[in-house]
Amino acid sequence: MTRGAVSDAGETRGFFVTLEGGEGAGKSTQALLLKEWLEASGRRTLVTREPGGSAQGEALRSLLITGAAERWDPISETLLHFAARREHLRATIRPALAQGRWVVCDRFADSTMAYQHFGQGVAADFIEGLYDTVVGSEGPALTLVLDLDPELGFARIAARTGDGGRYEEMDRAFHRRVHEGFRTIAEGAPERCIVISADADVWTVQARLRAAIEARLGPIANG
Ligand SMILES: Nc1ncnc2c1ncn2[C@@H]1O[C@H](COP(=O)(O)OP(=O)(O)OP(=O)(O)O)[C@@H](O)[C@H]1O
Ligand SMILES: [Mg+2]
Known part of the structure; x- marks a missing residue:
């Protein structure tokens, strides 16, 4: 059974x-907004974010997102993201899923591939190897990619x-590579990723996200 589906016994x-x-x-x-919708349907939902999402992850977040753009060597930066991710999985995501919660995570490993590989040129193999060790089979079942001109x-x-x-602070060309990178990642993993056009008002985008989730999992309301 797909995680998140309602079983015959009715448990979520x-x-x-x-x-x-x-x-x-x-x-x-x-x-x-997804959390509001999911909770209204009776699904306990945790919203969390990367980098961050746990005590150790948030400590690493402040190292990663403050300071000069050139503060980190890209490989060091990749390692820090995966260190934060490991702690986030261990302390926050894994326990929440074990309790039957939905976990809605604001950025995850695709951001590392988009920013550090497509944006900064770190080898994709290196990132994939780290993913296998750090995340393994515990990655997201569904990824919604919000597509917007940078x-x-x-x-x-x-x-x-x-x-x-x-x-x-990074330059426009970097952000264009990141944007294209997310599209390339999604094209390479169509069973997991859905690209959603984000160039619309907040509620239109939200409706697109909800429709995408229901297209994969079936109706959410009254679940
Ligand atoms: N569909 C939308 N139309 C117009 N403004 C929006 C829309 N969605 C969000 N905003 C506004 O744009 C800003 C950026 O949105 P938000 O912080 O949700 O983006 P984000 O993807 O989380 O950004 P970041 O990558 O910096 O974390 C916020 O001020 C938010 O209120
Ligand atoms: Mg944000």
Whole structure:
């Protein structure tokens, strides 16, 4: 049975879904609205984020997203992301799924492939090897990629205060590579990834996300 489906006995199991996409695509906004929807249907839901999501992960987050853009060597940076991810899985994601919760994670390993491989040139094999060891079979069952022109994403976040500083400092060409990278990742994993156009108002995008989840899992309402 697919995790998250309702069994014959009526129990609901945990389900791991990730939201991916570039800066300002709407991941954090949409994650909270998905939680409202899932909880209204009786599914206990945890929204969490990367880098971060646990005490150790959040400590590493502050090292990763603050300071100068060139602060880290890209391989060091990749290792830090996977260290944070390991702690996030161990302390937060795995226990929540074991309790039957849905986990909606704002960025996960696809962001490392998009930013560190497509954006910064770290070898894809290196990242895939780390994924196998750090995440293995515990990765998301579904990934929703919010697709938005990076220029529009930057326009959205121009007025927003937040802690996303360091990656936002990287140049436009970098963000275009990241954007294309997410599309390439999704094309390579169609059984897991669904690309959602994010160039619409918040509730239109939310409706697209909900429809995508139901297309994979069946009706959510009253589940
Ligand atoms: N569909 C939308 N249309 C217009 N503005 C939006 C939309 N979705 C989100 N916003 C606004 O754009 C900004 C960026 O949204 P949000 O923080 O959800 O993006 P994000 O993908 O989480 O960004 P980051 O990658 O920086 O974490 C916020 O100020 C949010 O209120
Ligand atoms: Mg965000």
